[in-house]
Amino acid sequence: MREKVKGLQPPILRFPGGTMVKLYHWMDGVGAKEERKRQSNRIWGGVIDHAFGTNEFIQYCREIGAEPFIIVNMATGTAEEAANWVEYCNGTDDTYYANLRRSHGFEEPHNVKYWGLGNEEAAVPDIGFLHDPHEYIKASWEFAKQMKLADRSIKLVMVGEKPEWNKAILDELHPICDYLSLHYYARSENEDYASVFNHAVAMENIIVDTKKLLDRYPARVESFDRWYRFPPRQRKIQIALDEWGIWQNQSSDDYVADMEAVFNWKEALLVASMLNVMQRQSHAVTMATFAQLVNILAPIFTNENGSFCQTIYHPLQLYREHSGNWKLSCEAESMMLLDGDGQPTASACLDVSATYHDEKGEVVVAVVNRHPEQSVSAKVSFVGTEGLEICEAIELNCPSWETVNGFDIADQVTRMAKTDARYDSDGGYGFPPHSITLLKHRYSIDKLADTTN
Structure with a gap:
């Protein structure tokens, strides 16, 4: 399984999780494993044995090449407890919690950069008392002050929610908010084929609207009381989409069983x-x-x-392996998918993004043909340059959009890499039904500088 995780090359991992962080006290997960207490998981059921704690998490991140991202408990924990966790992870002085880490076999600091202040604190059904944004603001200032005084360099991720919540907390917390957290789960059951992709449209609309809100706040904080004894944020507030994925509709009170979902190829197209x-x-x-x-x-x-x-593993792996590190502006014109009643949905057949990989010198155009039955041909053109040719086309597909993988069957997802793929005489390319295609082109960044966004 570890090799499968490495295959995804995740750049960052979040710990100890989402809702369960409201029960999590980090001291329960350090020290000798045989001495760690077993705790009832009152949220999801079962038992938390704390065998995988802070140091195991850090070691796992280092092994797979991911940056650690830690969420602190604001529901049943305290600001002092969170600051002690920062000291345990990052402390270098001759202090109690830094020495405790050393006594556990880790002489050098873990240097955890990203810290989240709570998880979905606005959710009234969840454990906690910070459902009102003003209560969250008050608590966040205290958590931030104590944690930043333990390590001034850490970056803080604040809980986002509906627009009203976001504006309220940013009006007060923006000087110390490096990231605003958003969560988005697409629902994939009990809907017709085409309407599922409307979730990607909805996610993009939320991101765009949130970005407009963030743009109201200054890129740099010019006035910040020096007596806080730590600096304000140093750049524009960014979005951390720190929970995203597909959550199939639940049908029972067995929450864990409902979430052990098996995803079909339609849902992989949605992930792409x-x-x-x-x-x-x-x-x-x-x-x-x-x-x-x-x-x-x-x-x-x-x-x-x-x-x-x-x-869904395969598009995650493909994009991680081949997408570039610079965004390119792109526009796409395509017919719309039709719902079960034959009416146009909000989702186009072809969904497109484009990136530039500066180390490889490649323009990568990612195209998802979401039509369940039809190949779609499209003309591909580039502004500011002519004659860009495909050097490789990589295509993911399955026998049908309903295909799934399982324990007792071979992986049904095929990956084809074609070095002889070319545009036709009109600059067109054909995308098979229910396919994910990356079109790679050689190009130099100095030429591309005028056309990147």
């Missing part, structure tokens, strides 16, 4: 569409973590007998 959204909006969304990694709404499924990659 959501990746396209993030690439188009990457000037605003600069951090994202798929929720979750294994078993629960996840790209990897495992049990005591083995593991398999779900269909």
Whole structure:
């Protein structure tokens, strides 16, 4: 399973999770494993044995090449507890919690840069008392002050929610808010085929509207009381889409069983569409973590007998391997998908994003043909340059949009890499039904500088 995780090359991992952080006290997960207490998971059921705690998380991140991102408990925890966690992870002085880390076998600091202040605190059904934005603001100032005084360099992620909540907390917290957290889960069951992709449209609209709000706040904080004894944020507030994925509709009170979802190829096309959204909006969304990694709404499924990659694993892997590190502006014209009644939906057949990879010198155009039955041909043109030719086309597909993977069957997702792919005489390219295609082109960044966004 670890090799499958490495195959995704996740750039960042979030710990200890979402809602369960409201029960989590970090001291329960450090020290000798045989001495760690077992705790009832009163939210999701079962038992938390704390065998995988802070140091195990950091080691795992280092092994797979991911940056650690830690969420602190604002529901049943305290600001002092959170600051002690920062000291334990990042402290270098001869102090109690830094020395405690050393006594646990970690002489050098973990240097955890990203820290989240709570999780979905506006959710009234969840444990906690910060459902009112003004209560969250008051608590966040105290958490931020104590944590920043433990390490001035850390970056803070504040809980986002509906627009009214976001404006209220940013009006007060923007000087110390490096990232605003957004969560978005697409629902994929009990809807007709085409309407599922409207969730990607909705996600993009939320990101665009949130970016407009963030733009109201100054890029740099010019006036910040020196007696805070730590600096304000140093750049524009960014969006952290730190929970995103697909949450199939639940039908029972067995929450865990409902979330052990098996995803079909339609849902993989939706994941690719959501990746396209993030690439188009990457000037605003600069951090994202798929929720979750294994078993629960996840790209990897495992049990005591083995593991398999779900269909959604493959677009996550493909984009991570081949997408560039610069966003390119792109526009697409396409017919719209039709719903079950034959009416146009909000989603186009072809969904497109484009990036530039400066190390490889490649322009990468990502195209998702979401039509379940028809190939779609499209003319591809580039502003400011002519004669850009495909050097490689990589295509993901399945026998049908309903295809799933499982323990007892071979992986049904095919990946074809074609070095002989070319545009036709009119600059057109044909995209097979229910396919994900990356078109790669060689080009130099100095020429591209005038056409990038």
